[in-house]
Amino acid sequence: MLSRFGPQGRQEPGGAVTPLQAAIAEIEAGRKTTPLIGESTAGGDATVTFLAKRNGGLVPRIVSDVTGWGESTDGTFDFTAGTMARVGRTEWYALQTNVAPRARIEYLIAYGLADYRLDPHNPRQAAGPQLGGLQASEFVMPGYRPPQEFADPPGSPAGRITETTIESRVCCGSYRIIVYTPSGYRDDGNYPMAVFLDLRSGQVSRVLDWLTAHQLIEPIVAVFVGPKAGDHQHPAGAQLLTFLTDELPTWMASHYGVSRNAGKRAIIGISFGAKDALDAAISSGGPSNTATASGGQIDPFDGLGLLIPGRRIGRADIDAIAGRRSHHLRVAILAGQYDRANVATARSLRQALADAGHTVDYTEVPEGHSAVTWTNNLRVVLVSLFGTSAGARRTGH
Helix, strand or coil: CEECCCHHHCCCHHHCCCHHHHHHHHHHCCCCCCCEEEEECCCCCEEEEEEEECECCECCEEEECCCHHHECCCCCECCCCCECEECCCCCEEEEEEEECCCCEEEEEEEEECCEEECCCCCCCECCHHHHCCCCCEEEECCCCCCCHHHHCCCCCCCCEEEEEEEEECCCCEEEEEEEEECCCCCCCCCECEEEECCCCHHHHHHHHHHHHHCCCECCCEEEECCCCCCCCCCCCHHHHHHHHHHHHHHHHHHHCCECCCHHHEEEEEEHHHHHHHHHHHHHCCCCCCCECCCCCECCCCCEEEEECCCCCCCHHHHHHHHHCCCCCCEEEEEEECCCCCCHHHHHHHHHHHHHCCCEEEEEEECCCCCHHHHHHCHHHHHHHHHECHHHHHHHCC
16 A cells, blocks of 8 residues: 555644654765665555655656556556655655565656656665666565575586577578576486576576575576567567477477476466467477477477566466366466566466466565566476475475
8 A cells, every 4th residue: 555645744743853854864864775664564564665855846756566667457657656745845755655574676766757767865776687677776675585596606517508599490590599508417318498488598597506406406408589689580479389389399309408298398488478488388289299390209398487477468368278278287477466567467377277277386476577576586486397396395386
């Protein structure tokens, strides 16, 4: 629940300094940072007060995970979301809300439709730019715990990252991919395979190294595919489906020591790419060892990972799941509690896939829709799809 005018923002009788104004004085002196995190409420959430100073004649507004960034489920934007209230007669404005005790929240201060700024009184920034995401200020609640796979030093020895190309009929030429092979990789192996519909392999490989070293997943081979900026040859629709379910698995099986068994294959889509992963997993059903257009014998994907799936997956896509029961899927869905525009899609997918008889692990974290969210919580999806018995015990799956 948001409040534009918390009780501490009211002017005391006789012009006395309020606790909020006293806190602002501490912020201006550099002895406090923003936002202000209060005590937990009866429901377990804690009160958070955003503070921002007027810039000339420009009045600030907070765009954030907890205000949904102003985005509605229909794709429109509310440019009044996060409106702040003036604190007494000061140049400062406040916005108060309740936030979950283990939350990690990203936000910016808006001074106009195209003027978004970092909070100058909060030194903490989200790691989004390093992950291919946006730059934003960040705060974490007292109960938040950073992922151990990033708190620990990188795993050693690390897996290997190789960039290569596939000569694709679908893509009309060479198509760039990135392949991760685990430490100790053998060409004659029978490795499980994960297909990531994203080219951001760096942080994913770190998670894979950590999970493998801690025996939470078995060693896997991962392949990363996706469009580059300005790349107009990236396939879509039926072309992409053919590439993902035919050309790519066949090529990987002939060039790497990966299993041809559907039970050891998963496709993982992130945000916009979640629809393509869903289509590939659902559409690749059928008898085992069916011949592909490439002439190989490749089983479909039996594993499906959906990381902060976006509303590009529409109602028609969700309703169609019920009529496509060709094979059983193991599904892992990661959603953000504060991903206001998309969390309803994730919850509907959970229900539709479970109703269709698929096994679904659903995790909803108190964060928003960002590269940091899916990267920091990738572990639960990988353990769900490729976990060892030890990994299942430690994550509760």
